[in-house]
Amino acid sequence: MARALEANPPATLLIEGPVDADSLLPFLNDPALVPPVAVMAHVQGQPERSVFYPLAEFSPEFVAIRWALARGVPVAFMDLPAAVTLAPKEDEAPAEADPDAESPPASPADAVRSDPLALLAQAAGYSDFERWWDALVESRGEGEAVFAAIAEVMAAVREAEDDHTSGRDLIREAQMRQTIRAALKKGSVAVVCGAWHAPALTPEVLAREAKADPALVKGLPKAKVALTITPWTHGRLTQASGYGAGVTSPGWYAHLYSTPAQVSERWLTRSARLLRARGLDASSAQVIDAVRLADALAALRGRHLAGLDELTDATQAVFAWDSDTPLRLLSEELFVGEALGSVPGGLPAVPLEQDLAATLGRLRLKREATTRDQVLDLREDAGLGRSQLFHRLNLLGVPWAKEGASRGSGTFKETWTLRWEPEFSVRLVEASRYGNTLVRAAHTAATSQARRAPDLGTLSALLEVTRLCGLPGASDFTLARLSERAADADTAALLLALPPLARLARYGDVRAREGDDLRPVFRTLVARAAAGLPNAAHALGEEAAQTLHTQIAGADAAVRLLDDPEASGEWVAALHALDAPGTAPLLRGDAVNRLRDRGLLDAEAVQARLASALAPGAPPLDVAAWLGGFIGGDGETLRHDPAVLGLLDTWVVGLDPEAFGDVLPPLRRALSRLEPNARRTLGEDLRGLERAAQATATDHDLGAGVVPVVLRLLGVAVPPEFQPTGDVQ
Numbered sequence: 247m248a249r250a251l252e253a254n255p256p257a258t259l260l261i262e263g264p265v266d267a268d269s270l271l272p273f274l275n276d277p278a279l280v281p282p283v284a285v286m287a288h289v290q291g292q293p294e295r296s297v298f299y300p301l302a303e304f305s306p307e308f309v310a311i312r313w314a315l316a317r318g319v320p321v322a323f324m325d326l327p328a329a330v331t332l333a334p335k336e337d338e339a340p341a342e343a344d345p346d347a348e349s350p351p352a353s354p355a356d357a358v359r360s361d362p363l364a365l366l367a368q369a370a371g372y373s374d375f376e377r378w379w380d381a382l383v384e385s386r387g388e389g390e391a392v393f394a395a396i397a398e399v400m401a402a403v404r405e406a407e408d409d410h411t412s413g414r415d416l417i418r419e420a421q422m423r424q425t426i427r428a429a430l431k432k433g434s435v436a437v438v439c440g441a442w443h444a445p446a447l448t449p450e451v452l453a454r455e456a457k458a459d460p461a462l463v464k465g466l467p468k469a470k471v472a473l474t475i476t477p478w479t480h481g482r483l484t485q486a487s488g489y490g491a492g493v494t495s496p497g498w499y500a501h502l503y504s505t506p507a508q509v510s511e512r513w514l515t516r517s518a519r520l521l522r523a524r525g526l527d528a529s530s531a532q533v534i535d536a537v538r539l540a541d542a543l544a545a546l547r548g549r550h551l552a553g554l555d556e557l558t559d560a561t562q563a564v565f566a567w568d569s570d571t572p573l574r575l576l577s578e579e580l581f582v583g584e585a586l587g588s589v590p591g592g593l594p595a596v597p598l599e600q601d602l603a604a605t606l607g608r609l610r611l612k613r614e615a616t617t618r619d620q621v622l623d624l625r626e627d628a629g630l631g632r633s634q635l636f637h638r639l640n641l642l643g644v645p646w647a648k649e650g651a652s653r654g655s656g657t658f659k660e661t662w663t664l665r666w667e668p669e670f671s672v673r674l675v676e677a678s679r680y681g682n683t684l685v686r687a688a689h690t691a692a693t694s695q696a697r698r699a700p701d702l703g704t705l706s707a708l709l710e711v712t713r714l715c716g717l718p719g720a721s722d723f724t725l726a727r728l729s730e731r732a733a734d735a736d737t738a739a740l741l742l743a744l745p746p747l748a749r750l751a752r753y754g755d756v757r758a759r760e761g762d763d764l765r766p767v768f769r770t771l772v773a774r775a776a777a778g779l780p781n782a783a784h785a786l787g788e789e790a791a792q793t794l795h796t797q798i799a800g801a802d803a804a805v806r807l808l809d810d811p812e813a814s815g816e817w818v819a820a821l822h823a824l825d826a827p828g829t830a831p832l833l834r835g836d837a838v839n840r841l842r843d844r845g846l847l848d849a850e851a852v853q854a855r856l857a858s859a860l861a862p863g864a865p866p867l868d869v870a871a872w873l874g875g876f877i878g879g880d881g882e883t884l885r886h887d888p889a890v891l892g893l894l895d896t897w898v899v900g901l902d903p904e905a906f907g908d909v910l911p912p913l914r915r916a917l918s919r920l921e922p923n924a925r926r927t928l929g930e931d932l933r934g935l936e937r938a939a940q941a942t943a944t945d946h947d948l949g950a951g952v953v954p955v956v957l958r959l960l961g962v963a964v965p966p967e968f969q970p971t972g973d974v975q
Contacts, residue, residue, distance in 0.1 A: 247306045247438070250390050251313050257433025259314040260425060261307050262440060263299055263323035264331065267473050270593075271322070274301070274308065274475070275315035278590035281308060282478040282496070287328030288597050288682060289469045295332050296597065296682055300478050302496060304503035310438045324425035324437070326418050329468040363441065366399065381553050401445040419446040420462035423455060474594040476675050477587040495581045498554050510540050510552045517561055517576055526572055528565055536564040554581075589675075596675050597682035605635060605684060613646070613666040620647070620662045633660055634716040638688040641715055642677040644670050685717070692720035696727045702735045702771075703742030710746040725767065732771055737782040740775035741797040747771065748804035765810055772813040775801060776820035783824055783833045788871070791830035795875065798833065802840055818846065825855070831868040835859065835875030856897045860909050869912035877917075884928055891931055 251259075267285050274283075281303040288296035301308040314321035367378030383392055422439070426447065429435045437447055445451070480496040493499065498513075505512050514536045518528035540560040544552040552560075558573070566572045595603070606612065609632050622629035636647035650661030680694070681687035692712050699705045705728040712721040728743065735743075751764040783794060805817045824837035838855050841847045847855075859872040877884050877894070884891045901909060917925060954964045 247309045248313055250393065251310060251436060253390065254434075254436065255317075256319065256436035258429040258435050259310060259319055259321040259438070260324040260422075260429060260435060261311060261321065261438050262325050262422070262443065263307065264325055264328040264473070265323045265421070265425065266327040266329055266471070267299075268322050270473060270475055271311060272315065273590060273593060274311050276590040278588070279475070280588045281305075282480060282483060282585060283475050283587040283589055284478040285473065286476050286596060287332060287471050287473045289332050290472050295334075295469070297328065297331060298476075298478075300483055302478075302480075302483055302493070302500065304496075304499045307438050310436075320432075322425070322429070324422045324439075326421045326463075326466075327468065328473060329471045330466045332471055333467040333469045363399075365403070381547075381549060381555065396441050397444040397448075400441045404442070404445050415442075417462050417466070419443055420455065420459040422447060423452050423459050424463060426452060427456070472594060472597075474596055475589050476596050476678060477589055479587070479676065480582050480585045495554060497579075497581050497585075500585065510537050510557060513557055514540070514561070517565070517580060520576065520580055521565060521572055524575060526565075526575075528572075532564050536560040539563060596678050598678040598684070598687060599674055601683045602674065609635060611635075614664070617663060617665045619650070620664055622660045622662065624658050624660065629660075630716075632662075633714070635684070636662055637711065637714040638684050638717075641688050641711055642674075642680065642684075642691055644673045644677060646670055688715055689717050689720045692717055693723050696720070696724040699727065699731075701742070702728060702731055702739040705731060706743035706746040710750055713750055725764075729767060729770075732767075732774065735774070737775055737778035738794065738797055740771050740778070741794075741801040743771055744768065744775065744801045744804040748808045752807050765808070765813075768804075768808060769810060769813045769816070772801075772805060773816045776816040779820045780823040780826070780829070783829045785828065786830040786833075788832075788867075791832045791871070794830075795832055795836055798836065818844065822846075831859070831871035832875040835872035835877075837875075839876045839878070853897055856894070860897075860912070863908075867912070867915075869909070870915040873913060873917075884931075888931070891928070895932060 263285065264287060267287065270285060273279060281301055283301055285299040285301070286296060287299075311321055313319075363379065370378055372378035372381070422437075422443065423446075426435055426437065439447065480500070483493045483496040501513055501516075502509060511533075514533050517536075518530075518533045521528035536557075537560075540552040540556040543556040543559055544550075547556070549556070561576065562573055609628060611632065620632065622633050624630050624633060636649070639646055646666055647662040647664050650663060677687055677691070680690040692708065692715070695708055696705060699708060705724060709721060709724045709728060712724055732740065732743075747764055747768045751768055779798075783791075786794065802817070802821075805813055818841070821837045821841050824833055825841065826834075829837070838847065838852065842852050856876075859876075860869050884894070898906070898909070898913070917928070920928070957964050
């Protein structure tokens, strides 16, 4: 593009884009603007009605605009105004698009219109259009001949698929021709547009349609719109936006555009550096081998330069071997890339920013660079509104407010620490891809996360977040996904899902957040978890048993918190099933302690289980694990429940010397995991038990010896039975 413009400098440059965005063009040449960015238009007062026109560093439109602005060549957009594009259609309801929602299948006409070159790529035997384009255009490095060739191909495609040209396209092309005619009065004109429109903008068509075009663009409905430029990401370039189809490999095209020489060498070096950063094997020798292989593949395929196909094949052969992990990692972080653009100051704010500013004004909040604490009373409208705002921003990845650790579950109070960082403005703009108001953006982000949630624990935690955000629609969607996924979830996932559900079911009404009764869902999850728990706890290794032990502790706390009789009954039955041969010793000891704590095992039953678990001949590691489960990892049970400490002490004291010698090593192993302060506290408690035992053993004869002395001190005659005898003085 740049070489073509240098060879044929026009008097005016026209770009496919909304003509009412011309005022934004100077900003695109600002040194502070870093692509990728997007020209954004939205209806004033209805920010959910918006459209984006992305521009990357390698976009032909962006290259052409910067070329013209740098040389003082007049440049303008030539497409329909955004005011016309966003004007409401008949019987159309405003809707916010979900960027992660699955698109409905396209009709053949839509496929031809949205990506006509893909038909040619498919006919040539390529998997997708970008591979075909890369092989025939980008990797060949040829000049202006490509423009004429593409125009000829598009003319043939449009002639064969004439019925697929929509009425909207005809109006847009009439607008473009009108703009070109006006510019031709000042001299030569260069036009940068999508390939589909090229056959409709030739001099012959300009002359033929000169009388018909004004009528097509006259009297079109318009909306009052605002336009700005927002930062964009390579990840968003992969999706269809504005008028064009998405770019599958923006990271590759950015590399190709910015690397005039040694394209393969630099690309594979970057690949190796990325793999090494992730702990994978990628040596310099492998880079050399991959470069040679890519060049050899390009030569065999008759290509001037190794393209993405050849580099991918070489990467898979040299770096990946029999694993798809390296290629998947490179696909996410290199082929697409993580680039995020930035925009200069002075631009109009994006709608999400405007909505945040309005919300802050309504809630009397101010963004400040200093750290400030906020204590919210959720019983007040202002406190609840601020809480929902903070939770929504956190859901959108803008952690302006961080929740304090002092807040207790079930109270009316929340503590937040506020500090605005400069990068939050960028994150806010990036979050605008989900929606142009805080409510819509948070709703879309939550439903998107619910679709991608890997397990029930994530869905359950997300359900709690949606309730805290005050998003009933997202809560219903997440709850439906949770119920759907519960049918085939494993025991670990079910256990992880219980704590957030219990908190919501227990405290939802207290926090004045409306929602469905979650107890039936909680009971269902508990029943499924209880049914699968005995098998899940059978024949586990030490690490797996520790993981399941943590999950059981969380689920047990959740069942206690909600205190639902039906759920408690299912859970207690599961704890009894854990106290059986074959269960991991750690979990078996833990189950005994939880049943004792609930009053379902008396002291005698616990003593019997202690004797059985610590019987002579039992493996020391199993004994230590059982004790670890029984007393808790930090000895909390022994430190806070004197009855358990007394039970264990009574059992140890009653052992004969030989049995005590067998029990001592695993007992020390279990207690060695405690912190020094915890062990010291236990020692003091055990000495207290010893003193209490001594105090209960009374020597009445020894006590009676002091009676005569006390009587004489009181001046009372000493009865004969209390007269001292022998050596008693």
